[in-house]
Amino acid sequence: xxxxxxxxxxxxxxxxxxxxxxxxxxxxxxxxxxxxxxxxxxxxxxxxxxxxxxxxxxxxxxxxxxxxxxxxxxxxxxxxxxxxxxxxxxxxxxxxxxxxxxxxxxxxxxxxxxxxxxxxxxxxxxxxxxxxxxxxxxxxxxxxxxxxxxxxxxxxxxxxxxxxxxxxxxxxxxxxxxxxxxxxxxxxxxxxxxxxxxxxxxxxxxxxxxxxxxxxxxxxxxxxxxxxxxxxxxxxxxxxxxxxxxxxxxxxxxxxxxxxxxxxxxxxxxxxxxxxxxxxxxxxxxxxxxxxxxxxxxxxxxxxxxxxxxxxxxxxxxxxxxxxxxxxxxxxxxxxxxxxxxxxxxxxxxxxxxxxxxxxxxxxxxxxxxxxxxxxxxxxxxxxxxxxxxxxxxxxxxxxxxxxxxxxxxxxxxxxxxxxxxxxxxxxxxxxxxxxxxxxxxxxxxxxxxxxxxxxxxxxxxxxxxxxxxxx
Amino acid sequence: xxxxxxxxxxxxxxxxxxxxxxxxxxxxxxxxxxxxxxxxxxxxxxxxxxxxxxxxxxxxxxxxxxxxxxxxxxxxxxxxxx
Numbered sequence: 001x002x003x004x005x006x007x008x009x010x011x012x013x014x015x016x017x018x019x020x021x022x023x024x025x026x027x028x029x030x031x032x033x034x035x036x037x038x039x040x041x042x043x044x045x046x047x048x049x050x051x052x053x054x055x056x057x058x059x060x061x062x063x064x065x066x067x068x069x070x071x072x073x074x075x076x077x078x079x080x081x082x083x084x085x086x087x088x089x090x091x092x093x094x095x096x097x098x099x100x101x102x103x104x105x106x107x108x109x110x111x112x113x114x115x116x117x118x119x120x121x122x123x124x125x126x127x128x129x130x131x132x133x134x135x136x137x138x139x140x141x142x143x144x145x146x147x148x149x150x151x152x153x154x155x156x157x158x159x160x161x162x163x164x165x166x167x168x169x170x171x172x173x174x175x176x177x178x179x180x181x182x183x184x185x186x187x188x189x190x191x192x193x194x195x196x197x198x199x200x201x202x203x204x205x206x207x208x209x210x211x212x213x214x215x216x217x218x219x220x221x222x223x224x225x226x227x228x229x230x231x232x233x234x235x236x237x238x239x240x241x242x243x244x245x246x247x248x249x250x251x252x253x254x255x256x257x258x259x260x261x262x263x264x265x266x267x268x269x270x271x272x273x274x275x276x277x278x279x280x281x282x283x284x285x286x287x288x289x290x291x292x293x294x295x296x297x298x299x300x301x302x303x304x305x306x307x308x309x310x311x312x313x314x315x316x317x318x319x320x321x322x323x324x325x326x327x328x329x330x331x332x333x334x335x336x337x338x339x340x341x342x343x344x345x346x347x348x349x350x351x352x353x354x355x356x357x358x359x360x361x362x363x364x365x366x367x368x369x370x371x372x373x374x375x376x377x378x379x380x381x382x383x384x385x386x387x388x389x390x391x392x393x394x395x396x397x398x399x400x401x402x403x404x405x406x407x408x409x410x411x412x413x414x415x416x417x418x419x420x421x422x423x424x425x426x427x428x429x430x431x432x433x434x435x436x437x438x439x440x441x442x443x444x445x446x447x448x449x450x451x452x453x454x455x456x457x458x459x460x461x462x463x464x465x466x467x468x469x470x471x472x
Numbered sequence: 473x474x475x476x477x478x479x480x481x482x483x484x485x486x487x488x489x490x491x492x493x494x495x496x497x498x499x500x501x502x503x504x505x506x507x508x509x510x511x512x513x514x515x516x517x518x519x520x521x522x523x524x525x526x527x528x529x530x531x532x533x534x535x536x537x538x539x540x541x542x543x544x545x546x547x548x549x550x551x552x553x554x
Contacts, residue, residue, distance in 0.1 A: 205511040205512065205531070206500075207533055226509070233512055236528075404513075448488070449513060
């Protein structure tokens with residue numbers, strides 16, 4: 001069975017969702033067997049996910065039977081869904097019962113509020129190693145998928161469970177979407193350890209989320225930077241959360257201020273704070289900062305996870321041997337996926353990456369071998385011959401003015417988007433001084449709101465400069 | 473500008489709507505655009521506008537346009553014209 005779920009005592013609870021439904025490890029194994037008998041192995045199944053037991057059991061059912069799911073959100077944009085269906089022609093779909101009428105396909109099977117339907121498409125040959133497909137966090141409107149193999153998921157679950165030291169007693173609250181690599185990794189690593197996952201559709205801003213944390217005695221929380229923005233807005237450091245003892249972060253970089261405050265809070269209250277780093281292409285986590293270093297290595301992603309190796313590449317693509325250095329971050333390990341798919345034929349492809357992945361992020365390595373992400377390679381501009389990080393500028397402005405901000409631009413000029421008219425001149429002066437580049441290299445735009453997707457990532461393509469109020 | 477006008481302006485700007493759409497049905501559950509990201513912006517805007525710091529409970533239970541006024545009244549923000 002996937003993740004060795006049949007190793008655990010059958011009566012132990014694997015998952016609980018918002019409806020209060022509890023699913024034991026034994027129940028999950030039984031379900032997986034039944035689910036597998038409904039369709040041929042190697043079928044492609046589109047799983048329309050929500051954070052419920054129905055979605056989770058479908059995912060486990062697929063992986064346990066060598067059926068290949070594409071995990072996507074149930075709320076996925078319908079144009080994109082239609083496009084994905086046309087490109088990958090899945091023979092089956094697994095979806096919440098409430099969505100069935102939208103598709104008008106015959107129902108083959110029902111379980112935990114989900115249904116399996118048969119589409120008009122026929123199964124087709126795919127690569128033997130292909131285990132699962134995910135979209136990438138950056139892909140909006142594109143059919144680009146990441147091809148996972150079986151060892152990727154198991155290795156990452158095992159190694160991440162080891163670094164956090166998860167045990168059967170852990171209870172992880174999972175509000176990050178199942179179909180999002182980091183959310184899935186939280187689930188996988190806990191199930192590997194025989195722990196319980198508390199799946200929730202409630203968001204951090206809802207009273208139900210916090211009631212759930214208290215009632216279910218959640219022990220672990222994993223959030224993206226936006227989650228931590230919400231936590232700080234809610235003044236979580238003053239909340240009474242006796243059971244919640246591990247805070248993990250991934251999916252982007254916290255501001256140094258929030259990082260330091262979270263580390264400080266954790267050490268004062270006897271909790272653990274782990275900054276981690278991952279990508280969909282590496283089945284989520286590839287690096288983590290040990291909790292005991294959180295106070296001294298502010299902003300660092302630490303070192304490779306167990307079983308993996310980090311390295312830096314220079315502009316020519318050669319590995320940099322000096323201890324202290326800056327370059328593109330690369331990773332070697334068993335969780336590196338096989339490559340991308342852009343069309344159906346690509347599902348026949350084998351392992352193109354062979355255990356090695358270049359992240360496209362520029363990172364710095366300090367003398368202790370700890371890594372710091374400086375930003376996306378594509379998020380650097382060369383202004384007047386100087387390399388300037390758009391991400392660093394965003395953080396500087398956010399930290400200085402406590403405002404929301406996005407930086408984009410070209411090698412000719414950086415465009416800074418903020419939401420507060422009153423800081424327009426100060427922002428421009430401030431960033432010019434910080435980067436030591438003249439003010440004419442910067443333009444400031446005022447927008448009503450910074451567009452973000454469901455995991456809080458800025459949608460640069462949705463930033464409409466025409467609508468923005470231009471302020472030199 | 474009186475407090476009600478200021479309060480309304482935060483909503484109309486954030487949700488890109490007009491004053492007459494603000495009524496008792498304007499709630500977290502009813503309004504599709506009112507997600508956690510907008511909620512965070514809303515609270516931040518209101519805190520800045522009225523120069524208050526809301527308690528955790530109040531941020532979480534700030535579930536509607538109308539209830540929001542009751543909550544702000546606890547911070548001595550009055551919505552009745554004198």
